[in-house]
Amino acid sequence: MxxxxxxxxxxxxxxxxxxxxxxxxxxxxxxxxxxxxxxxxxxxxxxxxxxxxxxxxxxxxxxxxxxxxxxxxxxxxxxxxxxxxxxxxxxxxxxxxxxxxxxxxxxxxxxxxxxxxxxxxxxxxxxxxxxxxYIREQLRVIQNLSLSAEQRYYIFLEKYPQVAKQVTQKQIASYLGITPEFLSMIRANKNKQAFS
Incomplete structure (x- = not known):
């Protein structure tokens, strides 16, 4: 069924x-x-x-x-x-x-x-x-007010790994309230840290 x-x-x-x-x-x-x-x-x-x-x-x-x-x-x-x-x-x-x-x-x-x-x-x-x-959206508003874009991105990846695999970086950036270019910088920094 x-x-x-x-x-x-x-x-x-x-x-x-x-x-x-x-x-x-x-x-x-x-x-x-x-x-x-x-x-x-x-x-x-x-x-x-x-x-x-x-x-x-x-x-x-x-x-x-x-x-x-x-x-x-x-x-x-x-x-x-x-x-x-x-x-x-x-x-x-x-x-x-x-x-x-x-x-x-x-x-x-x-x-x-x-x-x-x-x-x-x-x-x-x-x-x-x-x-x-409602709880999810309330927490998201608080995160937007209190956390850096980089912290919000890592929380997004941790909380919604399946979504992160299926959507574009531009769409993730628009969810986080940042530009795609800034998200690229965050991702590049994350990759640098992974290899250092």
């Missing part, structure tokens, strides 16, 4: 019986996206919360000058959306694109709301997912 990964993800936090699994799978939709597909564009209403079955996605903000700042990556077994816009059904402020060919499962907002009514334990599941995301 191709949905095993998403069911395993859910089972980390809640237990479902066969009828609940069956209902959940009946509202879960899937879509294959080629590399560089836009799943969500700023200004659109964010209608889905997405689970990455395979591939990798990137959420980013583009300022008025066109500079991109990566907000988050999502690899296999991760959830991603523009949460504020999804919950409030407002135009998106983020863009979400595929970095490589990706298979994504998703829930529509109205289906998720119905899921909460029919299987209330899903409220617990998504509360945990959102709490974890």
């Amino acid at each position: 191709i949905q095993n990964l998403v069911l395993q993800n859910i089972a980390k936090h809640i237990s479902l019986d066969e009828n609940e699994i069956s209902y959940f799978l009946s509202i879960l939709k899937e879509k294959k996206y080629p590399k560089k597909s836009m799943i969500l564009k700023e200004g659109e209403i964010c209608k889905t919360i997405n689970f990455v079955q395979s591939g990798i996605l990137r959420a980013f903000y583009r300022d008025q000058e066109g500079k991109e700042s990566t907000i988050m990556f999502a690899i296999s077994d991760w959830w991603i959306t523009d949460m504020a816009c999804f919950i409030n059904q407002q135009p998106a402020i983020l863009n979400i694109e595929t970095i490589e060919d990706s298979l994504v499962f998703f829930l529509q907002k109205e289906d998720l709301d119905e899921l909460y009514i029919k299987i209330p334990k899903f409220e617990r599941f998504f509360r945990i997912i959102m709490q974890n995301a």
Whole structure:
């Protein structure tokens, strides 16, 4: 069953019986996206919360000058959306694109709301997912305020080694809030230290 990964993800936090699994799978939709597909564009209403079955996605903000700042990556077994816009059904402020060919499962907002009514334990599941995301982003803000770019880069490599292997240096730099050139200097310095 191709949905095993998403069911395993859910089972980390809640237990479902066969009828609940069956209902959940009946509202879960899937879509294959080629590399560089836009799943969500700023200004659109964010209608889905997405689970990455395979591939990798990137959420980013583009300022008025066109500079991109990566907000988050999502690899296999991760959830991603523009949460504020999804919950409030407002135009998106983020863009979400595929970095490589990706298979994504998703829930529509109205289906998720119905899921909460029919299987209330899903409220617990998504509360945990959102709490974890909030904690992660809070720590990231504190790191951005208190650590050097070099320290943040090493933490990124340690915390997300799989992501670091799958995305470009330019995308990592935009996640860290530095230029690709500065990241190259950090990496060169790291390589020097490794060989000294």
